[in-house]
Amino acid sequence: MSTTTLRGSCRCGAVTYEVDDAFSAAFYCHCSRCRRATGSAFKATGSIPFERIRLTNGQGNLLIYGDPTDTHDVLCATCGSLLYSFIAENGNGHVTLGTLIDPPSVKPSFHMFVGSKAPWYE
DSSP states (O other), X not given: OOOOEEEEEOSSSSOEEEEESOOSEEEEEOOHHHHHHXXXXXXXXXXXXXXXXXXXXXXXXXXEEEOTTSSEEEEETTTOOEEEEEETTTTEEEEEGGGBSSOOSOOOOEEEOGGGXXXXXX
């Protein structure tokens, strides 16, 4: 059985990537790190082994926030879009679902870190 490939991009289009439509989970993360990175109440995330995310354009335009050998975020240096994160504890990538051009086959099905959700979000 073949896996569909999804395309993703930052807001300005300087960085593009592909990811296999094989997310093990999709969820809304309410941790303070994701809230601050997105400027929103939560980050809609798809979890997948990091090696299944492939940069297709814009290598020189990437901004790595955090230790590149540990957990870190990958952003566009021009527009600041958070594309995905690397989670060192399990080797997964957390794709920011809002950066996908093509719709994934999964939908977020649960909320994480609700104990630290924004107090203004219901």
